[in-house]
Amino acid sequence: MLKLFRSPSTLVTLLAGLAGVLLVLYAWRLPPFLTSVETTENAYVRGYVTTISPQVSGYIVEVPVKDYAEVKQGDVLVRIDDRSYTQKVAQARATLQAQQASLANSHQQELSAQANIHAAEAEVESAESVLNQAELTSRRVANLTDRGVASTSESEKAAAAQLQAKAGLNRAKAAVEVARQSLATIIVSRAALEANVTGAEAAVQLADIDLQNTVIVAPRDGRLGEIGARLGQYVTPGTQLLAVVPRDVWVVANFKETQLYGxxxxxxxxxxxxxxxxxxxxxxxxxxxPATGSEFSVIKPDNASGNFTKIAQRVGVRISIDKDQAPIEHLGPGLSVVVSIDKSSAPQTGEDLLSLY
Incomplete structure (x- = not known):
């Protein structure tokens, strides 16, 4: 038996078998290799990559930035030809002025209608005075006719004058009503004029917005990606011109579900x-x-069909990077990293975490 173990080939075989067993125990984290540290290579740096697109159509007349340049919020990235948009603003303002003039004319018409009402009311008072005079004359002539002093024709003329005065009073009262209805019409139609002014003001604001959108600026501090905009290129809303990548980065590590406990x-x-x-x-x-990566995929697996093989799913863990570390400025979205978490470590409190970020 001892001679068997002294054989070199036997020793090599035993050592190889022992190494295989130890390798399996290490891979499955079984004793004596049991550890509280969980590691994954399925981890990447993430960040806010903002794709810049125009909101208006036109030809690009200026691209003052270069690939991978540093930019500040408000820096000009691309300029689009604004001549037509400048004229649209002028046209919208001219329309607004016309609508405002119509509204002002409505106010003037109201004053004129009120003056017409006053004039018609004065005509009513005049007609009442004429009617009163005609009635007195008619009664006086009738008395004279009864005593034989005045002729019948004079009595008839006085009665006719009274009727004519009565008709004049009715006509004056009708003129007052017509003037009042004219004023009501002016006031009712003013709502449409005011709506037209509001619509014209909105059109001016929209034209101003389109004019401002011909200048595309950086939405925040960061670095630019590759510039896709070209001088003289015709662009439309939604055309991807370039991307802005801010400095804010974090890590998303996709751990297996069996690694999450703790x-x-x-x-x-x-x-x-x-x-x-x-x-x-x-x-x-x-x-x-809140869910495994497979739940967010476009085509979800259907484990209810065919043969089933259990596969450990992965769950994304978002990791904030502590501040005041020199290498952070060199990190960019998409870089690969290896993440290790010691589950036996005590978590930081909320106040401690605020001091780290």
Whole structure:
């Protein structure tokens, strides 16, 4: 038996078998390799990549920026030919002035209608005076006729004059009503004129907005991606011109569901960045995805059909990067990292976390 173990080939075989067993135990994190540290290479740097597109159509007349340049919020990125939009603003303002003039004319018509009402009311008073005089004359002539002093024809003329005065009074009263209805018509139609003025003001504002949109500016501080805009290019709303990438970055690590137990928000994280020659930076767990990655995919798997093979799903873990670390400025969205989390570590409190970000 001892001679068997002294054989070199036997020793090599035993050592190879022992190494295989140890490798399996290490891969499955079984004793003596049981550890509270969970690691994944399925982790990437994420950030806000804002794609810039125009809101108006036109030819590009200026592109004052270059690829990968640093920009500040409000810096001009692209200019679109604004000649037609300038004229649209002038046209909209001219229409507004015309509508305002119509509204002012309506107010003037109201004053004129009120004056007509006063004049018609004065005519009523005059007609009442004439009628009163005609009635007195008619009664006087009738008395004279009864005594034989005046002729019948004079009595008839006085009665006719009375009727004519009565008709004049009715005509004057009707003129007052016509003047009042004319005033009501002017007031009612003014609502449409006021609506026209409001619509014209909105048209001016829209034209101003379109004019302002011919100058495309950076929405926030950051760096530019590759510039897709070209001088003289005709663009339409939605055309992708360039992208702005702010400095704010974080890490999303996709851990297997079997690794999640024991992880807590606030636990420290070690991040190894491939692009920085395996340099290590620190971070903290910020949040967990509400569902596995497969639930957010366009085509979801249907495990109810065919044969089933259980596959450990992955859940995204968002990791905030601690501030005041020199390598942070070199991080960009899309970079690969290796994330390690010690589940035995105590999570930071809310106040501690605020001091880190």
């Amino acid at each position: 992880m807590q928000i606030g636990q420290p994280v070690t991040i190894v960045v491939d692009a920085l020659n395996k340099r290590t930076i620190k971070g903290h767990i910020q949040n967990f995805s």
